[in-house]
Amino acid sequence: MVVQHNMQAANANRMLGMNVKAVAKNTEKLSSGYKVNRAADDAAGLSISEKMRNQIRGINQAVSNSEDGQYLIQTAEGNLNEIHSILQRMGELATKGANEVNATDDRKAIADELTQLTEEIDSISKKAQFNGKYLLSKEMNPNISKGISLQVGANKTETMTVQLKEINSSQLGLSDLKTKAVLGSNYADGLSTGTSKYRNLMSTVTTAVKTVSDTRSQLGAIQNRLDYTINNLENYSENLTSSESNIRDTDMATEMVNYSKNNILQQAAQSMLAQANQSNQGVLSLLQ
Template identity: 35%
Template structure:
């Protein structure tokens, strides 16, 4: 029996300390709700949990970023909705102005005034639409680009092929007798005096090539017979005197003359095209009927209309059109169009970060073109003219603008739909990751309560046993009495 070393008490005390420590940990877990309150509780679990927490909080913010992106896209798209409405109204006005019943001085002026106001409002919407101090529709003011206008055929019969900076208009080569509508007016292609004299030359050349026989040419109802003669064919008017030379025969062709040869009859326009006596300048237009013009004059008119149609909306560089090239092999005439452009602010581009990691694939790019009148190709739109052709060409330009706004709205709508799916996915990942993190870090309250109750009972028992062990040495006193 010893006093100095009460091993029963020491053992009871040691076990009581173990139980008290376990009870303290259970109390901490139950009160905090976390199974891991310090690295010592579960070192590996803490590491995994913290990585998951980083991902969860990053994804929560990414979802908020995407929601902000949806808001900005909705702001831009909402403004473009009104731009669309204004363009549709401008289309109505241009169509109205194209009607021939309008008066240039009053009706078309009133229409022009409204178009000017609508154009100004489109510019204002472009300049002022913003989200969180970012202007959405005025482009990137730090850079510029050239916006080339779409190619147009001015309503002419033919085929237009459009490309980035140029276009080609191909039509059937005009021949004498053809009818062709230019700027709403139908023209008949008349013959120039040279075409008639070329027909006489053709007869002379064919006779020379044959080296025998005769050829009959009829001029203004009179027949002239060309007879082959080596060194120069002879000419005689049937029933009349001989003609001295081929040149004299061609001099008989005057304004309004007709020449027939080999089943083909050409009538010269009544225009001063060399040899005329009316004192008027040769302009390719019949002096008696302005709807009869030469093919060369028709090409000039076609070129002018192509220029007018393709110059709508050009600001910094005007469109140009060549004189048209005839291809005898294909029977086609090609006009090459160099398109004009307006220099505008470059496309606004920003990225929405929709992930928790520094990965570039976590960025969704949003591009919004400048939506002012210059970018849309309707700056300085003018529908005032006597014929209404300017308004007719304006309809095409407005149609191009509507198409451009539609394309931009479609792009924004696609981004918005993508962002909504992104938000749904992010929220789903956050939920599932949070569930996984909860399994690692959160306290299982029921299980821990069992441990707490066990440790509570053990603590009470340990205290009782310690008290009993301390009493065990009292027997020593009986030996000392």
């Protein structure tokens, strides 16, 4: 029996230290929910996980961007719907004015309403905007023909352009209703003098309705595409999140088993260390 070196106690103390550290790691993983809390836990796993997290956050923002694009389209289409309603009324008035049963005063009243409706189309065009972006007026937005670019992915090349088109009385062929162009001081006076101008206006309004319809159809197609884009992004984000979870998240059941095991080993090492220290006490009995 030796006194200077108690190898049993030293071994028990070393194992106790290892078990204390193991229990501490188990506790950290259980309390944080992550099995990778620092690079030392899994250097490669941490690197992959952080890249995935960056991608996931970019994808989630792209979903938000795509939804903003849909709101923009809905705003533009809402304004175009109002213009459609105005054109339908103008077509109705033009058809009514083309009827020779109407007196001159009747056609003049119709012409006055047509002028007001034309001015309202231009008013809607100049006011239509989303978050400061004018959607239907080149006067308000000189770059309207370039459209609006949406970032619909986490990578710089993943973009989509919402094509915009100027819609006003001039583009729809109705600007003469506000000019001194025909048969008098203005087009309204011309309309009040006979039925031929109303018949021409019927054709013009029909063409204008088609122009607005085509524009709405194009916007609707982009909105539908954005629906599919959002669904794909959300599915991609879900799959990446699942993969990132497998790398970084704690398996609570497995970790609890490890915690229980290491906790038992820690208590056993404490007991063995105490017994190893007591064994040297027998040397004192030899000295009595």
